[in-house]
Amino acid sequence: MRDTQKRLLTRAATLLGIWVGIGLLTAGQWYMYDLANSQARPWKHYIGPAMVANVLWACVTPIVFSIANRITLQRGRAVRFILTHFAIGLVVSVCHTLIFVMFMSQIDDGWYKMLPHKLAGSLQINVLIYAMMVAIVTTTRALRHLNDRELQAAQMETQLAEAETASLRAQLQPHFLFNALNAISALVRSEPLKAERMIARLGELLRLSIDGHRGQESSLGDELDFTEAYLAIEEARLGERLTVIREIAPEALTATVPSLLLQPLVENAIRHGISGLPQGGTVTISAKVTEACLHIVVADDGAGAASVTEGVGLANTRRRLTRLYGERQSLTMDTAPGRGFRVKVKVPLCTAP
Structure with a gap:
């Protein structure tokens, strides 16, 4: 009063x-x-x-x-x-x-x-x-x-982005479970120690995927941790057929990116570029900071293709980047038969607290 x-x-x-x-x-x-x-x-x-x-x-x-x-x-x-x-x-x-x-x-x-x-x-x-x-x-x-x-429009955009991120998690979890459990079941009798390690990695992956503190953006370091848990399962499943090269600049680790940005790109590289080849191949993940922007590249040396086909995962990634950063971002792809597939992502530099 x-x-x-x-x-x-x-x-x-x-x-x-x-x-x-x-x-x-x-x-x-x-x-x-x-x-x-x-x-x-x-x-x-x-x-x-x-x-x-x-x-x-x-x-x-x-x-x-x-x-x-x-x-x-x-x-x-x-x-x-x-x-x-x-x-x-x-x-x-x-x-x-x-x-x-x-x-x-x-x-x-x-x-x-x-x-x-x-x-x-x-x-x-x-x-x-x-x-x-x-x-x-x-x-x-x-x-x-x-x-x-x-303000209402901004709140709706935020809610939509958060719902989209939650939807991605909901899609990824059963997908991981299906592939990972198939790989584990094949190793339980022949290589029990390897199967045990995969179960531990699967638990870590699921814990990270349902982390309630992950918003629509997170640091690149957190995204790499999530992707590493996924890669551990794929490396166990594919063995020597999969080689992963990581070229991450230290200053890039604290930069913010959309949540679940890296994992779908890495999964595409493995599923469509490497896993179908008898000899396997290499996936390269690189990140660096130049001109106030974070540049991320996910590339494989797999079979490649005659043209770029943008599937649901890449289209969703492009939509989320546009919603979060407008014209300050870019997502480009290039490929050629026998020369693998490469995805380049650029976002404005903003460090996580």
Whole structure:
């Protein structure tokens, strides 16, 4: 309750201070005008009327703001909005002038005689002041509405990205389980120690994949840890047919990337480039920082293809990169028969806390 009262008093004091400042400027303007015409009078003849007029506006301002908040600009009703506020502005102008003359007449009886002249002379300026206050309220409402919509859109984008990441996890887990369990079942009797190590790696992989602290972005180091758990299972399954080369610059480890960025790229390289070849092949993962950007390359020396076919995984990766970084990112691919497949990702450099 005290905070509310303090806030209201602060607003009232600010409003009064603004109008008093305007009053001083108005008094100075009147004085300079009369001085230029050699008709200058003592300052009290300027300060008094200016202060009364502007203090009255300070009292009227909350009422005008309340009216402007009730009678709002709506689509298709602009003419009605303008005419309604014009009529209210005329009423406010007349009331302001009547009260002003009443107060000033307590000082000088001659002000009653000036009432018609004052009504005619102040009508336009008073209506303009009312219109400016209505415009301030209308513009503020429009900006607040725009900010709310932008905030809602940003929240929806974030929720969509998080849901997409969660969906990726949900897709990856059964896929890992299926392939890994098949590989483990083939080794349980012939190589039990190897099967045991694969089970341990599988547990680590599942733990990382369901980590609730992983948002839509994580550090490259965390993504490499996740990918390493996956690679351990593939290396156990493919044996000497799979070679993995890692070329990771130390400064790249703290850079942020979309969660689950690397694993699908590495999986594509193994499944489509290496696993189908009797002799196997090499997958190279490299990352470096240049020109305020993180550059990641996942390449294999497998069979390659005559043209690039962007499947669901790559299309999803491109969509997530665009949503997170806009035009500041890029994803390119190149391939050729017998020359493997290479994916290049560039994202703006931002380090994880």
